[in-house]
Amino acid sequence: MARRRGQFREPESITEAFGNLRQSYDMAKSSRYRRKRTGVVASGSGADYHYRTESEYFGAMELARDMFRNNVVVAQGIRRLVANVVQEGFSPDAQTGDEGIDAELTARWQSWSTDPDQCDRAGELSFAAMERLSLQLRIVDGDLLCLPTQDGSLQLHEAHRLRSPSNCRRKRADGSALVHGVLIDRYRRRLEYWLTNEDIDPNSTLRAVSQITKYPARDSDGRKQVFHIYDPDRVSQTRGVTALAPSADTAGMGDDLFFAQLVKAQVSSCWTILHQMTQEGLAVQDAQHGERTKETRPDGTTQTIEGIAPGMEIFGFPGETLSAFSPNVPNAEFFQHAMLILNFIAINLDLPVAVFLLDPRLTNFSGWRGAMDQAKFRFRQLQAWLIRHLHRPVWQFKVRQWMADDSALRSNYVKLGEQFFAHKWNPPGWPYIEPLKDASADLLRLRHALISRRRWAAERGFESWEQLAKEIVADNARLIREAKTAADLLNTEFPDLGVGWRELISLSSADSTSLKLSLGDEGPSGSDGDGDAAGGNQDNQNGPGQAVLHVA
DSSP: OOOOOOOTOOOOHHHHHHHHTTTTTTGGOOTTSSSSOOOOTTTOOGGGGGSSSSSHHHHHHHHHHHHHHHHTHHHHHHHHHHHHHHHHHHEEESSSOOHHHHHHHHHHHHHHHOOOOHTTSSOOOOOHHHHEEEEEEEETTTTTEEEEOOOEEEEEEGGBBBBBOOOSSSSSTSEEEEEEEEETTTTTTTHHHHEEEEOOOTTOOOOOGEEEEEESSSSSTTTOSSEEEEEETTTTSSSOOOOOOGHHHHHHHHHHHHHHHHHHHHHHTTOOOOOOOTTTTTTOOOOSOOOEEEEEOSOOOOOEEEEOTTEEEEEETTTOOOOOOOSSSSSSSHHHHHHHHHHHHHTTTOOOOHHTOGGGGGGGGHHHHHHHHHHHHHHHHHHHHIIIIHOOOOOOOOHHHHHHOHHHHHHHHHHHHGGOOEEEEEEOOOOOSHHHHHHHHHHHHHHHSOHHHHHHHHHTSOOHHHHHHHHHHHHHHHHHHHHHHHHHHHHHTTTTTOOOOTTOOOOOOOOGGEEEEEEGGSOOBOOOOSSSSSSOOOGGOOOTTEEEEEEO
């Protein structure tokens, strides 16, 4: 018969009590090891709750902008991250299934994206510059808006212009809500974006709806016509938050540390003459060399404090002994403390600290390569995020615009349907760290069909394999044409010479290279498929499992 646990509940045994204590997370219980955190609601809260106060949200944004402007390392780290992710820009690869249409769309994109007058509403930025600026603003501000316009250009708007009037911030009866200028419905689907006027006073309170312009998030066909570039960390997050939020205090401590160290260095380089006065009654010279202030002692008397300056002379009182000091600047602890702060800032920017500082002395070659390999995982995620939020919507917008202005494109759209918008973006890659080994690995993969040529070209950051193939063929054709012309001239000048155009150039071919994979103690392995030996025994010194490229 079960025990009754009601008003007269029986006491638990010690075993039961300890068992119940261990059935929950320790972090949910109070402890002397955990500080009291503000903004933590025991009943749970959405992401929008934590930046619900407009002054705090935009205040944090302005603080991040100030860090970018004035901090000695933050701006350089962000620019380095953007440079690694975007580099010279992304290239589109139209995949409609019709080579002629693909070439037409690619040519139109190239003409539009490289001309700031066509690309930017302000006529200042190319699309590659917009790519870099979009990622930078997402890191510093948290988010931004990109508006396509009727003339086919793009207009970027910074995050502080996306605001809510003070009389429109309450949740509505239909379940919709306005979160810092973004109107969402009960399912969190974006309905409108509210932008303030450009000339609004940043110090005034936004009260009237007449001070904003509303942009519907989608057009009548349900397509996005406002590109909100942000990267949420939670499902319930409507606006972006600066990536510098976790490192704001750390960066401030770094500023104080570096400033104090520079002041110490200045003080230690200040030379001063100290006079020791031992004779009774010798007058003390009162020559002023620095700023003086009066300070009251605890006993009610006053003393004069004079600032130090290079070249000053200090005369002691009779009987007073003065001694100089030579501080150790910088001290050993400074470098450890400084590196700790820089590490914290670097990991919040998804950068290895050696890349952040452009200082490879902190590691060896293997450490550098391993850190870069890990960093590239995050770089590729940022590239995919940028394609999803900026590149793909802009491509679809431009194709629809070109189609509306060109009857031939419209007829092709009727024939192909939605396949007309099919495309792929090729993000930039990164150069070889060890060119010979990496090139050998590429050749191994291509020769043994472990990767397609177009995938390899995209992986290495080329615009497209089709474009690369055209360039290779065109360059070789030009080389052959020049060699043939020169050979004919030589044979005309010297009839008995009989020189051929192949003797004037050296075109590489698949048969002129051999690839061998050495496997430890097993010795040379096989041939290159054409009957040629794949190397000699001396190649075993390259180590086990290492691909070796031999050029005939």
